[in-house]
Amino acid sequence: MKRAFILLLLVVVGWVLADTFSQINFGESRMGDIKQQETVGAYYLNNTVEKLSVANVVTAIVVNYRGFDTLGEVTVLFLAASGLASILYRRKKRGEHDVMILKNSSQLLQTGAKLIFPAILVLGAYVFIHGHLTPGGGFQGGAIIASGFLLMFMAYKDYHVSHNVLTWVESIAGILFVSVGIWGLISGATFLENILGTGTLNDLVSGGIIPLIYIAVGFKVAAELTGVLETLLNFKTEK
Amino acid sequence: MVISPVHYIALPLLAAFLMPLLAKVNRELVRIIPGVVLTYLLFVSVVLMQRVTETGQPIIETLAGWQAPWGINLVFSQFTGFLVSLMVFMATLIWIFSYRFKKVDNEPALKYYILFMMLVTGSVGVVLTGDIFNMFVFMEITAIASYSLTSFYRDRDGAEAGFKYLLIGSLASTFMLLAILLLYTQVGTLNMAMIAERMHTVPVGMKVTILILFLTGLGIEAEMFPLNGWAPDAYSQAPSPVGATFAALVVKAGVYSLIRVIFTLFDIQGAYQYLIIMGIITLIIAEFAAMKQTNLKRMLAYSSIGQMGFVLIAFGIGTKEAVFGALFLMFNHAIIKSLLFMSGSFFVYNSTSKDINGMSGIGKKFPYMGFLFSIGAFAIVGLPPFSGFWSKLYILIAAADESMLALVAIILLVSIVEIVYYFRVVAKLYFGKPTDKEVVHKPTFGGYFSMTVLAVVILLVGFYPDIITGFIHRAADTLLDKGAYISNVLSMGH
Numbered sequence: 001m002k003r004a005f006i007l008l009l010l011v012v013v014g015w016v017l018a019d020t021f022s023q024i025n026f027g028e029s030r031m032g033d034i035k036q037q038e039t040v041g042a043y044y045l046n047n048t049v050e051k052l053s054v055a056n057v058v059t060a061i062v063v064n065y066r067g068f069d070t071l072g073e074v075t076v077l078f079l080a081a082s083g084l085a086s087i088l089y090r091r092k093k094r095g096e097h098d099v100m101i102l103k104n105s106s107q108l109l110q111t112g113a114k115l116i117f118p119a120i121l122v123l124g125a126y127v128f129i130h131g132h133l134t135p136g137g138g139f140q141g142g143a144i145i146a147s148g149f150l151l152m153f154m155a156y157k158d159y160h161v162s163h164n165v166l167t168w169v170e171s172i173a174g175i176l177f178v179s180v181g182i183w184g185l186i187s188g189a190t191f192l193e194n195i196l197g198t199g200t201l202n203d204l205v206s207g208g209i210i211p212l213i214y215i216a217v218g219f220k221v222a223a224e225l226t227g228v229l230e231t232l233l234n235f236k237t238e239k
Numbered sequence: 240m241v242i243s244p245v246h247y248i249a250l251p252l253l254a255a256f257l258m259p260l261l262a263k264v265n266r267e268l269v270r271i272i273p274g275v276v277l278t279y280l281l282f283v284s285v286v287l288m289q290r291v292t293e294t295g296q297p298i299i300e301t302l303a304g305w306q307a308p309w310g311i312n313l314v315f316s317q318f319t320g321f322l323v324s325l326m327v328f329m330a331t332l333i334w335i336f337s338y339r340f341k342k343v344d345n346e347p348a349l350k351y352y353i354l355f356m357m358l359v360t361g362s363v364g365v366v367l368t369g370d371i372f373n374m375f376v377f378m379e380i381t382a383i384a385s386y387s388l389t390s391f392y393r394d395r396d397g398a399e400a401g402f403k404y405l406l407i408g409s410l411a412s413t414f415m416l417l418a419i420l421l422l423y424t425q426v427g428t429l430n431m432a433m434i435a436e437r438m439h440t441v442p443v444g445m446k447v448t449i450l451i452l453f454l455t456g457l458g459i460e461a462e463m464f465p466l467n468g469w470a471p472d473a474y475s476q477a478p479s480p481v482g483a484t485f486a487a488l489v490v491k492a493g494v495y496s497l498i499r500v501i502f503t504l505f506d507i508q509g510a511y512q513y514l515i516i517m518g519i520i521t522l523i524i525a526e527f528a529a530m531k532q533t534n535l536k537r538m539l540a541y542s543s544i545g546q547m548g549f550v551l552i553a554f555g556i557g558t559k560e561a562v563f564g565a566l567f568l569m570f571n572h573a574i575i576k577s578l579l580f581m582s583g584s585f586f587v588y589n590s591t592s593k594d595i596n597g598m599s600g601i602g603k604k605f606p607y608m609g610f611l612f613s614i615g616a617f618a619i620v621g622l623p624p625f626s627g628f629w630s631k632l633y634i635l636i637a638a639a640d641e642s643m644l645a646l647v648a649i650i651l652l653v654s655i656v657e658i659v660y661y662f663r664v665v666a667k668l669y670f671g672k673p674t675d676k677e678v679v680h681k682p683t684f685g686g687y688f689s690m691t692v693l694a695v696v697i698l699l700v701g702f703y704p705d706i707i708t709g710f711i712h713r714a715a716d717t718l719l720d721k722g723a724y725i726s727n728v729l730s731m732g733h
């Protein structure tokens with residue numbers, strides 16, 4: 001009986017949601033008529049290149065128009081990492097080993113990881129440094145770098161990333177992001193305002209504070225995700 | 240640098256990112272920094288409230304240099320300013336209360352203070368922002384800090400409570416995100432003022448679906464029945480200062496967002512009746528559940544849910560007097576419930592179990608703590624010389640003015656239930672047979688200080704409600720004046 005009710009409820013909710021979403025013509029331009037600047041999307045598409053000299057409009061939205069949201073999202077990640085660390089925190093006993101993986105991984109993985117690891121780091125750095133020019137950005141680049149560290153964790157049983165270094169990178173990147181924002185306030189403009197010159201379109205150094213912020217985000221995300229992996233790997237349940 | 244609303248967000252974030260580094264310099268800094276930041280924000284509140292009261296105009300701050308619909312803005316009006324100032328004031332007291340928290344172990348202390356400060360920032364951000372997606376981001380910050388703090392003690396019950404909260408909270412975020420997505424496809428903007436302006440173009444069916452998604456998502460944070468299953472566990476398992484923070488800040492942010500969506504964004508009349516009905520159900524079920532509890536903190540949690548139901552009823556009546564009463568009740572609930580959580584935590588700490596029965600006679604061992612708890616209990620049930628009396632009275636008058644006499648009857652009847660279970664605890668404290676256990680944990684100086692301040696505020700507002708009613712009246716006016724909100728925010732861009 002109870003199950004029948006739950007099924008009925010799910011069907012009703014599903015039907016209402018499906019009906020609502022079917023009214024939106026996905027795939028069609030939901031940005032509105034680009035010439036009538038009715039939606040904010042149209043405004044972004046029309047004005048970004050001219051006003052910010054940024055080729056990647058998505059980056060311009062994420063880091064400049066809605067940069068405050070991005071600061072919030074970075075904080076969410078920071079909190080998730082801190083929360084995880086606080087929940088899995090355990091005082092280490094003396095002489096305890098860090099990593100509990102007992103077996104070495106295969107020769108193939110070890111050699112491959114050693115070869116690919118630097119390439120992954122370079123790719124990650126490339127993605128976040130060129131965030132304002134090509135698809136991708138700080139979050140993606142950071143995640144790529146963290147995946148490189150994951151590979152190393154899997155390949156070598158006592159591969160270790162210093163928690164100290166991670167904390168430093170994470171904190172300094174976060175401080176840089178907020179400081180860029182406060183810099184705007186101090187120089188008489190608004191918080192996170194693009195106070196640097198925007199340069200010419202498609203140059204590496206262009207877009208004002210956008211690349212600066214994305215580099216900070218890249219470092220922060222990389223350090224945080226690596227820290228999460230490290231925390232999870234070092235967590236042992238008491239037997 | 241001129242003092243502006245963005246300080247509420249930027250400085251705590253800066254401090255949170257700095258704290259892991261400063262912890263390496265000096266362990267004590269971890270405890271001091273949040274206090275310094277919160278004290279500064281208290282100063283910011285005073286300055287900004289003064290400015291807003293003098294000019295009568297809200298402060299609207301653009302961020303990243305983009306005007307209203309294109310970028311994100313913060314709105315510090317007499318309504319949001321009142322709530323933000325209340326939150327910062329409460330957060331400062333809770334910081335003083337928990338200054339010596341986790342004294343022995345430094346690493347958890349660092350995490351605790353970071354998470355606590357972010358909990359405050361998230362709640363304040365929800366209230367300040369003028370952008371619906373930005374509100375979602377701050378909701379997430381608040382929620383994620385809450386999950387970790389709920390299971391901070393890492394025992395079995397804490398993990399269960401945290402996990403439950405995590406599941407329900409993720410559901411809430413999903414619903415809210417769906418609602419925002421649908422809303423954007425309809426109106427093409429995320430700015431709340433512009434959404435409100437364009438809302439009349441949205442087809443009714445779509446509007447109702449979006450509103451339901453919002454109500455479900457935000458109702459979870461606002462502890463609305465039947466979405467509040469996480470609350471009793473979270474309140475009772477979280478460390479006591481965190482319980483107080485939930486009652487004083489997090490729930491307030493949830494209720495604020497619910498009210499903002501219904502009062503400003505949508506123009507559906509039925510939503511008000513919906514608030515009244517859900518409020519009544521929440522109130523009745525929570526108060527009866529509270530009566531059955533044997534665990535003190537769970538009882539306080541259910542009482543907290545009940546009070547939120549009461550707030551929803553008052554907002555649902557929707558007249559100026561009712562909104563005034565609702566805001567007054569939110570203020571009272573913040574100060575009184577925090578006092579109850581703080582003093583109650585010492586009884587729990589000093590008894591063998593978390594049960595109310597285990598606290599019998601403890602009021603004789605701690606006369607002062609018993610006295611403070613009793614003030615809180617008397618105030619929250621609405622006895623005359625205390626502040627809780629006025630908010631209850633104003634809501635009853637507002638209900639009677641709208642000739643909702645059945646509502647008046649229900650509220651009064653439920654108040655009796657409230658009196659029964661609060662007085663049961665007070666009676667146990669004073670007239671119960673003392674247990675001969677001699678393990679006595681004394682509150683810290685900070686604990687005494689913040690509880691005394693709260694008790695003084697309760698008495699002061701009880702005797703001279705005029706010191707606060709002016710602010711609340713202006714806050715209620717600001718909330719109800721939707722046209723002014725829209726024109727104030729949007730005129731910035733033109």
